[in-house]
Amino acid sequence: MAVGSIVARILTEYSDKGTKQATKDISKMEKKFGDFANKAAKSFGLAALAAGAFAVKVGYDAVKAATEDQKSQALLANSLRNTVGATDASIAATETWITTTQAAFGVADDQLRPALARLAAVSGSVTKAQTLMGVAMDIAAARNIDVEQASALVAKAYGGNIGALKKLFPQISAATVKSKDFAKALKEISGETKGAAAAAANTFAGQMERIKLAFGEASESLGYKLLPQVKAFADLIITKAIPAIQKFVDENGDKIAAGFKTSISYGIAFAKLMYDMFNFVARNIKVFATLGAVILAAFFGAKVAAATTALINGIQAIIKVMKALRTVSLASAAATALATGGVSAATGAAAFGVALLGVGFAMNKFNKDSDKAADSLGKFDFNAKGFTAKAEDYTKGIEGMAGATDKLTGATDNAAKATALLLKLQNKFGLKGLKETDPITLEAIRKNQIKQQKLGLSSPTISLAASAGHGNIAGNTTMNGGNITVNVAGSVVSQGDLVTGIKNGLEVIYRRRGGSGYAVL
Amino acid sequence: MADEVVILNGVKETLTALKDFDKDAVKRFNKVINSELTGAERDAKGLISQDPPMSGWRKADAAKGRTRGGAGWPGWNAAEIQSKITKTKAKGKVRGDYTTSAGALLNKSAAGSIFEVAGRKTKSSMAGGSSAQFLRTLGNRFGAASRVVWRVVDKDKARIEQNVAKALEEAKTLLQKHLNRERV
Numbered sequence: 038m039a040v041g042s043i044v045a046r047i048l049t050e051y052s053d054k055g056t057k058q059a060t061k062d063i064s065k066m067e068k069k070f071g072d073f074a075n076k077a078a079k080s081f082g083l084a085a086l087a088a089g090a091f092a093v094k095v096g097y098d099a100v101k102a103a104t105e106d107q108k109s110q111a112l113l114a115n116s117l118r119n120t121v122g123a124t125d126a127s128i129a130a131t132e133t134w135i136t137t138t139q140a141a142f143g144v145a146d147d148q149l150r151p152a153l154a155r156l157a158a159v160s161g162s163v164t165k166a167q168t169l170m171g172v173a174m175d176i177a178a179a180r181n182i183d184v185e186q187a188s189a190l191v192a193k194a195y196g197g198n199i200g201a202l203k204k205l206f207p208q209i210s211a212a213t214v215k216s217k218d219f220a221k222a223l224k225e226i227s228g229e230t231k232g233a234a235a236a237a238a239n240t241f242a243g244q245m246e247r248i249k250l251a252f253g254e255a256s257e258s259l260g261y262k263l264l265p266q267v268k269a270f271a272d273l274i275i276t277k278a279i280p281a282i283q284k285f286v287d288e289n290g291d292k293i294a295a296g297f298k299t300s301i302s303y304g305i306a307f308a309k310l311m312y313d314m315f316n317f318v319a320r321n322i323k324v325f326a327t328l329g330a331v332i333l334a335a336f337f338g339a340k341v342a343a344a345t346t347a348l349i350n351g352i353q354a355i356i357k358v359m360k361a362l363r364t365v366s367l368a369s370a371a372a373t374a375l376a377t378g379g380v381s382a383a384t385g386a387a388a389f390g391v392a393l394l395g396v397g398f399a400m401n402k403f404n405k406d407s408d409k410a411a412d413s414l415g416k417f418d419f420n421a422k423g424f425t426a427k428a429e430d431y432t433k434g435i436e437g438m439a440g441a442t443d444k445l446t447g448a449t450d451n452a453a454k455a456t457a458l459l460l461k462l463q464n465k466f467g468l469k470g471l472k473e474t475d476p477i478t479l480e481a482i483r484k485n486q487i488k489q490q491k492l493g494l495s496s497p498t499i500s501l502a503a504s505a506g507h508g509n510i511a512g513n514t515t516m517n518g519g520n521i522t523v524n525v526a527g528s529v530v531s532q533g534d535l536v537t538g539i540k541n542g543l544e545v546i547y548r549r550r551g552g553s554g555y556a557v558l
Numbered sequence: 559m560a561d562e563v564v565i566l567n568g569v570k571e572t573l574t575a576l577k578d579f580d581k582d583a584v585k586r587f588n589k590v591i592n593s594e595l596t597g598a599e600r601d602a603k604g605l606i607s608q609d610p611p612m613s614g615w616r617k618a619d620a621a622k623g624r625t626r627g628g629a630g631w632p633g634w635n636a637a638e639i640q641s642k643i644t645k646t647k648a649k650g651k652v653r654g655d656y657t658t659s660a661g662a663l664l665n666k667s668a669a670g671s672i673f674e675v676a677g678r679k680t681k682s683s684m685a686g687g688s689s690a691q692f693l694r695t696l697g698n699r700f701g702a703a704s705r706v707v708w709r710v711v712d713k714d715k716a717r718i719e720q721n722v723a724k725a726l727e728e729a730k731t732l733l734q735k736h737l738n739r740e741r742v
Contacts, residue, residue, distance in 0.1 A: 042642075043671050044650065045707040047598060047718050048591070048661035050566040052652040111740045 109150050116154035117163060127163055134167060142174055142234050144184050152188035159192045169195060172223060175230040178237035180205050195219050202226070564719040566660055572730050579736035583729060590725040594718045595645035595661050602663055602710045603640040610634035611673060612695055632668035642667040643707060661722070663707040670706060678703030 110132065117123035117131065135149045152173060157166035169191050170184075177187035182205075194202045197217035203209040206226040213221045577584050610617065615634045623630025643665050650659040665674050673696075682693035704712065 042664045042666035043674050043707060044659070045663045045665070045711040046650070046659045046661075047595065047663065047711055047715055048566060048659065048722055049563050049657045049719075050569055050649075050660035052649070052656055052658040054652045054656075054658070108740070 106146070109147055113150040113154050117157055120154070120158040121161055121163055121166075123157075123163055131163055131167075138170070138174075143237075144174060144177075144234075148184045152185050155188055155192050156195075159195050171234070172230070174234035175232070176202075176205070176226075178233035179230040194222055206230075564723050565657055566723065566726055568730070569660060569726060572726065572733055576729055576733045576736070580732060583732050587725050587729045591647065591661055591722055594721055595647070595663070598663055598710050598714055598718065599643060599645040601714070602643050602665070602707045605706050605709065606636050606639050606643070606670070606673075608636045611700060612692075626668075629668070632672065634669050635667075639667045639670040639673075642670060661718075663711060665707045673700075674706045674708065675703050 113131070114123075114128045117128055123131070131153065135146050135153070138144065138149060139146050149170070153163075153166050153170055156169040156173070157163055160166050160169060170188065173188040173191045174184055176182070176190065177184045180187070190202050190205065197219070199209060199214040199217060199219070199222045202222060203214055206229065208229075209222050209225050213225060573584050573587065576587075611634070616631075617635060618633040620630030620633075625631050643663065645661070646659075646664055647661050648659070650662070652658045665671055676696055677693040680689070680693065682690045682697060685693055701709075
C-alpha cells in the first residue's frame with residue numbers, strides 16, 4: 038500500500054498475524070505472573086484482550102483442523118475400500134478405533150490413518166492391520182521413531198522383509214531373517230517392545246501429547262459445527278465481555294494473581310479461568326454488573342470486616358451461578374453460542390472453552406492440577422470437576438447476592454461512621470497507624486463515644502459562678518449577673534479537652550477585661 | 559460511516575480449500591469483491607472535477623516551491639488525480655484489534671489528498687488569512703472534509719460489506735457441501 042496516500046478501508050479482515058501477537062501477549066503474561074501480584078494485576082487487562090484474540094484463533098483453527106481431518110478420513114476410507122474392500126460400517130468402526138487409540142496412546146489420527154492404510158494393504162484385513170498397528174506403536178515407542186516409520190517397517194517385515202527390522206533390533210537372529218518368519222521376529226523383539234507404547238503414553242511427555250491431541254480433537258469436532266457458520270467478529274465479546282472482564286480483573290487482579298502464583302499448572306488454570314469468565318460474563322452480563330457494584334461498594338466504601346464478609350457472600354453467590362452454568366453440556370454450550378450469538382467471537386469463546394475442557398476430560402492429572410490452582414484462588418472457588426450444581430442454584434445465587442448487598446449497605450454506613458471518628462481522633466491526638474479494624478482502636482472508639490454521651494455536649498457552654506475575691510467583671514459580655522459564661526469552641530472528646538476549652542475561654546475574658554489573672558483553674 | 563464493522567474471517571482459507579473443488583466458485587467470489595471495489599473507485603473518480611475546485615488553483619505544479627515544506631502547491635491535474643485514485647486488496651498493517659484491510663480505496667495524488675482532507679483538522683475559523691479563505695470556499699462549494707474516497711466509503715461501505723460477507727458465506731456453504739460429500 039502506498040505510503041503517504043489516503044487510505045479508505047472498505048473491507049476488514051481478521052488477520053492471523055494478530056494471533057502471534059496474542060500468543061506473545063500471553064507469553065508476556067506468563068513471565069509477569071512470576072513477579073509480584075501487583076504487577077500481575079496490571080497485566081490482566083492485557084491478558085483478557087489476548088485471550089479474546091486467542092479465543093477467536095481457536096475458532097479459526099477449529100475450522101482449519103476440521104477441513105484437514107475430513108481429507109484425512111476420506112483418504113483412509115478410500116484406501117480401505119480399494120485394498121480390503123471395507124464396508125462403510127467397518128470404515129466407521131475403524132474411525133472409532135482410531136479415536137480410541139489416539140486418546141489412549143497419544144498418537145495423532147493423522148499418523149494413524151496412513152499407517153493403518155499401509156498395514157491393511159499388506160495384511161488384507163482391517164482387523165489384522167489394527168493388531169499390526171499395535172506392534173508398530175510398540176516399536177515406535179521402543180525405538181523413539183514415528184508411527185508411520187514403524188508401520189512401514191512392520192509392513193515390510195510382515196511381507197517377509199525382516200532385514201529392515203533387524204537394523205533396529207539386532208537381536209533378531211539371522212535364521213529368522215532368512216526364514217522370513219514374522220511371528221518369530223516379533224517374539225524375538227517382544228522383550229523390548231511389548232507394552233512400550235502404553236508405557237510411553239503414561240510418561241509425562243506422553244500425557245502431554247495426549248492432552249495436545251485431545252485439544253486437537255475437541256477443536257476438530259467443534260470445527261465441523263463452526264465450518265458452515267464461521268462469521269465475522271461481532272461486538273458481544275469485544276464490547277461487553279472484555280470490558281466487563283477488564284473491570285473485574287482490575288479490581289480483583291491481586292487476588293487472582295496470587296492464586297495463580299501458587300498454582301502448579303497455572304497456565305492451564307489461567308486458560309480455564311479465562312474461559313469461565315468469558316462464558317459466564319457473556320451470558321450473565323447483568324449479574325456480573327451487580328457483582329461489580331458489590332465490589333465497588335466494598336472497596337470504595339470502607340474496608341471493614343463486615344463489608345468484606347458481605348463481599349465474599351456476594352462472590353460465593355456468583356460462583357454458584359457459575360457452577361450452575363457449567364452443568365450445561367459442552368456440546369450444547371457450543372451450539373447455544375452458535376444459535377444465540379451467531380457471531381464468531383462468541384463461537385470462538387465457546388470453542389476455546391470446549392477445547393480446553395476437552396483437555397480437562399482427557400486427563401485426570403489436569404483435574405488434579407487445576408484443582409490445586411482452583412484451591413489457591415480461595416474464595417473464588419473455581420473447581421474443575423465440580424459440575425454438580427443444579428439450575429436452582431442459579432436462582433438461589435442471585436437471591437444470596439441480593440441479601441449480601443443489603444447487608445453491605447448497613448455495614449458500609451457503620452464503617453463510614455467509625456472511619457470518620459477515627460480520623461477525628463487521629464487529628465486530635467496526633468496518632469498514626471490506627472486502623473478501624475484494630476480491636477484496641479475499636480474499644481477506644483467505643484469508650485470515647487460513651488464518654489461523649491455522658492458529657493452530652495459536642496460544643497458545650499460552661500457556666501461558672503463568680504466567686505468572691507475574683508473582683509468585678511462588669512462590662513464583660515460574658516458576664517451574666519453573677520455568673521461567667523465560657524463558650525468552648527469545637528467538640529469535646531475528653532475531660533482534658535473540656536478543661537482546656539474552659540481555660541482558653543477564661544483567658545479570653547481575662548484579656549478582654551485587661552484585669553488581673555483571677556481566672557486560673 | 560457505519561458504526562458497525564463487518565470483519566471477514568477465513569477468506570483465504572475458504573478460497574484455498576474451495577479452489578480444489580470448484581474454481582468457478584472462487585472466481586465468482588473474487589468477482590463480487592472486484593466489482594464492488596471497482597464501483598467505489600468509479601464513484602470516487604466521479605467526484606473529481608475537470609476544472610480546479612477554485613479559480614486560483616493552478617493546473618500546473620508550483621514552479622518554485624514555498625509552501626508544503628518546500629514541495630510547493632500541487633497543480634490540479636484532474637486526469638492525474640483520477641488515475642491515482644485506485645482500489646487495492648493489499649493487506650495493510652495489522653491493527654491493534656487484529657484486523658487488516660481486505661479492500662480499500664487509495665487517493666495517492668498530492669492535489670487529490672489536499673482536496674480530500676483540507677479543513678478536516680484545521681477549521682476555517684481557526685485558520686488565518688488566505689488559509690481561512692481557502693478552507694471556507696472549499697467547504698462552501700464541496701462540503702466538509704472527506705470529499706473523495708472517504709465520502710464514497712462513508713456512503714457505500716455498509717452495502718459493500720454486506721454483499722461481500724454474503725458472498726463469503728455462500729462460498730463457505732458451498733465448501734461445506736463439497737466437504738460433506740467427501741466425508742465418509
